Amino acid sequence: xTSGNPIFCALDTTDLGRAIALxxxxxGKVGGLxxxxxxxxALGPAGYHAVAEAGLPIFLDLKLHDIPNTVAGGIRxxxxxxxxxxxxxxxxxxxxxxxxxxxxxxxxxxxxxxIAVTMLTSLDASDLADTGVTxxxxxxxxxxxxxxxxxxxxxxxxxxxxxEMLKRDxxxxxxxxxxxxxxAGSDVGDQKRVMTPAEALALGADVLVIxxxxxxxxxPRIAAEEIVRSLAA
Numbered sequence: 001x002t003s004g005n006p007i008f009c010a011l012d013t014t015d016l017g018r019a020i021a022l023x024x025x026x027x028g029k030v031g032g033l034x035x036x037x038x039x040x041x042a043l044g045p046a047g048y049h050a051v052a053e054a055g056l057p058i059f060l061d062l063k064l065h066d067i068p069n070t071v072a073g074g075i076r077x078x079x080x081x082x083x084x085x086x087x088x089x090x091x092x093x094x095x096x097x098x099x100x101x102x103x104x105x106x107x108x109x110x111x112x113x114x115i116a117v118t119m120l121t122s123l124d125a126s127d128l129a130d131t132g133v134t135x136x137x138x139x140x141x142x143x144x145x146x147x148x149x150x151x152x153x154x155x156x157x158x159x160x161x162x163x164e165m166l167k168r169d170x171x172x173x174x175x176x177x178x179x180x181x182x183x184a185g186s187d188v189g190d191q192k193r194v195m196t197p198a199e200a201l202a203l204g205a206d207v208l209v210i211x212x213x214x215x216x217x218x219x220p221r222i223a224a225e226e227i228v229r230s231l232a233a
Contacts, residue, residue: 006208008034014042014043033056034211076103116144116145142169145170155174167203
């Protein structure tokens with residue numbers, strides 16, 4: 001989180017050899033890596049350590065969501081891995097998020113940032129309505145982000161479309177980790193609320209999570225370099 005490069009590349013794979021190769025190729029070109037459920041459920045702590053040897057900060061994207069005691073235990077279980085960021089689902093409520101924050105503080109000065117997922121970027125207003133949530137996506141994200149801040153979390157995962165609102169509401173120190181980032185002309189895939197890297201950074205995003213536009217490129221290293229150049233343009 002200190003490199004000045006806001007890009008965390010999502011390594012969504014169960015192929016450990018590929019993940020290690022990508023981590024090594026991207027060292028010095030991205031600010032960190034994101035390892036999610038697909039990777040961690042298949043390869044566990046041993047796989048995590050193998051990728052971490054590349055030296056890049058890691059966002060451990062497990063989206064914990066359970067009763068407060070269980071989530072606190074889940075946070076404690078990953079603290080020895082020393083991730084830079086871990087996350088929970090804001091929908092688990094304030095008590096659950098507070099338990100996660102308290103558990104992370106047990107790591108002391110080297111604790112990870114604990115952030116909460118507000119609304120997945122694959123969802124839109126119609127998806128919320130299907131689950132019985134009234135109001136707009138912005139209303140829903142705003143409410144959950146406010147709860148996360150009250151619970152003592154360091155930030156949230158949100159779409160680029162909520163950046164400006166949340167920075168205004170919660171201040172510059174509350175971290176916004178933004179997936180659904182697609183360089184101009186890229187396939188949006190299963191994402192519904194997307195934005196280019198430069199647009200999201202200009203609005204105040206702290207971390208840009210980018211996966212397929214980098215990992216699916218012929219040269220992931222060159223793709224990452226091009227995105228970094230677009231941020232400086």
